[in-house]
Amino acid sequence: MDPVSNERFDRTVTTTCGYCGVGCRLEANVRGGRIVSVAPALDGPANEGHTCLKGRFAHQFTRSRDRLTSPLVRENGELRPASWEEALHRIVSELQRIKSEHGPDAIAGLASSRATNEDCYAMARLIRAAIGTNNIDNCSRVCHSPTSFAMRKSFGLSGATGSFSDIDHADVAILIGVNPTQGHPVVGARIKQAALRGCKLVTIDPRRIELADYGVLHLANRPGTNAAVALGLAHVVRRDGLTDESFIAERTNGYDAVQELLDAYTPQAVQEITGIPAADLERAAHIYGEAGSASILWGLGVTEHKYGSEVVQLLCNLALMTGKVGKRGSALLPLRGQNNVQGSSDMGALPDTYTAYRRVDDEDTARSFEEAWGVPLSRKVGYKIPEMFDAAIAGDLKAMYIFGEDIAHTDPDTAHVVKALESLEFVVCQEIFENETTKYADVVLPASAFLEKSGTFINAERRFQLVEAAIDPPGGARTDFDIITTVSRMLGHEMGWETPWDALDEVSRLTPHYRGVSRERIGRSGAQWPMHPDGSDSPTLYDTFFDNPTGKGHFAVLPFKAPGDAPDREFPLVLVTGRVLQHYNAGTMTRRTHNVDLVDRDWLEIHPTDAQRLWISDGDKVSIRSRVGQTELHARITERIEPGHVFTSFHFPEARTNLLIGQSADVNTSCPEYKVVAVDVRPMTERPAFTPVLETVS
Numbered sequence: 001m002d003p004v005s006n007e008r009f010d011r012t013v014t015t016t017c018g019y020c021g022v023g024c025r026l027e028a029n030v031r032g033g034r035i036v037s038v039a040p041a042l043d044g045p046a047n048e049g050h051t052c053l054k055g056r057f058a059h060q061f062t063r064s065r066d067r068l069t070s071p072l073v074r075e076n077g078e079l080r081p082a083s084w085e086e087a088l089h090r091i092v093s094e095l096q097r098i099k100s101e102h103g104p105d106a107i108a109g110l111a112s113s114r115a116t117n118e119d120c121y122a123m124a125r126l127i128r129a130a131i132g133t134n135n136i137d138n139c140s141r142v143c144h145s146p147t148s149f150a151m152r153k154s155f156g157l158s159g160a161t162g163s164f165s166d167i168d169h170a171d172v173a174i175l176i177g178v179n180p181t182q183g184h185p186v187v188g189a190r191i192k193q194a195a196l197r198g199c200k201l202v203t204i205d206p207r208r209i210e211l212a213d214y215g216v217l218h219l220a221n222r223p224g225t226n227a228a229v230a231l232g233l234a235h236v237v238r239r240d241g242l243t244d245e246s247f248i249a250e251r252t253n254g255y256d257a258v259q260e261l262l263d264a265y266t267p268q269a270v271q272e273i274t275g276i277p278a279a280d281l282e283r284a285a286h287i288y289g290e291a292g293s294a295s296i297l298w299g300l301g302v303t304e305h306k307y308g309s310e311v312v313q314l315l316c317n318l319a320l321m322t323g324k325v326g327k328r329g330s331a332l333l334p335l336r337g338q339n340n341v342q343g344s345s346d347m348g349a350l351p352d353t354y355t356a357y358r359r360v361d362d363e364d365t366a367r368s369f370e371e372a373w374g375v376p377l378s379r380k381v382g383y384k385i386p387e388m389f390d391a392a393i394a395g396d397l398k399a400m401y402i403f404g405e406d407i408a409h410t411d412p413d414t415a416h417v418v419k420a421l422e423s424l425e426f427v428v429c430q431e432i433f434e435n436e437t438t439k440y441a442d443v444v445l446p447a448s449a450f451l452e453k454s455g456t457f458i459n460a461e462r463r464f465q466l467v468e469a470a471i472d473p474p475g476g477a478r479t480d481f482d483i484i485t486t487v488s489r490m491l492g493h494e495m496g497w498e499t500p501w502d503a504l505d506e507v508s509r510l511t512p513h514y515r516g517v518s519r520e521r522i523g524r525s526g527a528q529w530p531m532h533p534d535g536s537d538s539p540t541l542y543d544t545f546f547d548n549p550t551g552k553g554h555f556a557v558l559p560f561k562a563p564g565d566a567p568d569r570e571f572p573l574v575l576v577t578g579r580v581l582q583h584y585n586a587g588t589m590t591r592r593t594h595n596v597d598l599v600d601r602d603w604l605e606i607h608p609t610d611a612q613r614l615w616i617s618d619g620d621k622v623s624i625r626s627r628v629g630q631t632e633l634h635a636r637i638t639e640r641i642e643p644g645h646v647f648t649s650f651h652f653p654e655a656r657t658n659l660l661i662g663q664s665a666d667v668n669t670s671c672p673e674y675k676v677v678a679v680d681v682r683p684m685t686e687r688p689a690f691t692p693v694l695e696t697v698s
Ligand code: SF4
Pocket: 017, 018, 019, 020, 021, 022, 023, 024, 047, 050, 051, 052, 053, 054, 055, 056, 184, 185, 186, 187
């Protein structure tokens, strides 16, 4: 019995939240095979006894009436219930047929950043070893792949340089393109606490985020101009002697070329590009440069741009110039979106790398996996997600096995994604609910949610944490690990694992950075990779050297370039997309909880000046048209958004926000440019009522 609430439980299971990359540890209280309540684990290293309303209350989806509980197969154009035997044989026979007719590269798989490391590792092994191709990717492609690319270039490793606890020790925190109180609420609360204790916050975002109210300075830059902001800050830091010359000399290379580049980015020049008053930029540079310790946090407002990866490199430049990396309180903290977006990539569910970002065309790495798996492996880099869509439309890709990702809802240019799905001969979806993508599936497999499976996640601090099943999957649904290993076995590749912990042991054995990681070692405190030979982990990276052949941090020489889209007479406003506190990503889970009573739709935020000019009143239904698509939303008038910009979230499929997003993408990683879309907004007359209906299994 819970001593506080007098609630009776059969048992309490400690696990890790499956919503965002903070990685809060939770105590799930179970009675009669159902979750009855969830509480924060007091010893959770990332949450220290806190959760947000998603982790604590949004668990009713697990027993929603519309959970998938039986496989579905398509017959005469309709999905119908089928036995596991029929569904699995259909998958295996179709994949074998396509492989023999068109070769293994005609098949691709998507792993899920909501699933465990062990699920993702198994999925990558299924595609690489059982199918024979490197066509495997995950949804980090559409969020933080630019962060991963840039941090490897600048510092060596793909992950935060420090830990959330660095926020507690920072004199200054720069928040750029991130809205933690909505997207990463427990970290958002931690930042508020730090600000109340005296940490100076500088927020940089086209929208006045909530944390701006706790900060000393808010810089509202035009969407797509982050690079100019970073270059302008670096210009002032250098001009005013705020650099750490000994750090630059001893720990970095490439600074001379950067100095030449910075000359052009005077505060006045940056004001022209960004709209930020020159004096505010100078003040921000001094706040950062003069601080004893300062951390930089960013999110998708930095990465989901045409030059998102370059902006991350420029933020790394700023830390290198000032020596603010590898020290307590001076961390670079990319706030990763989904709960395991760090882990799904760390596990090698990517078209070019095995675990820990070792390339598929590196002979030693490929041979080590060939020895472990007992099959020859391709050295050819596979398709990234956008390349999969193009290849499907071109007729080169024939089948996709999509695990835990609703690409027809979340990926940009929905019409293009749908065309790709319609072009494929065979589509498998492994899901917990039917969704926009399952409409195009030939087989749908009922899978498990995070409260129903065991394994590990890796949070945004590089921390392995345990996930323990609190309840069973409903009806005939099975765990993802069980499904993937079974499909692999039926395709002729026996993985040889009985439990996810066996897969974790294999990852540990084959990956130097994760060596020593095990269920026992992770325990309740977690383990932040890279692991050291003595079994200790790494809360802080780069305190003495950077993780590349020279051991030095690398300055990138990258000028500002204009974003892929820009407003004009026909499309005069710039749309920025993001999240709200109450929902997560595609809303698949939170829309099936009481959170929908709090927020029941996506809204279009618009500044009063623009609303007045366009004859839009608060609550009006409006039409939004971009160069590639059109959709409709209800307007919310707010001064949080700057004039000329509009904002919406993308949690409800009926909003169809991604119809508006085009093909523009990050130049290095193909991450879509979700954050700069020129649109035209017009009022509509209708104002329909909306009454959410919440159904749960009784
Ligand atoms: Fe923590 Fe994120 Fe889960 Fe909220 S959604 S409880 S912040 S991990």
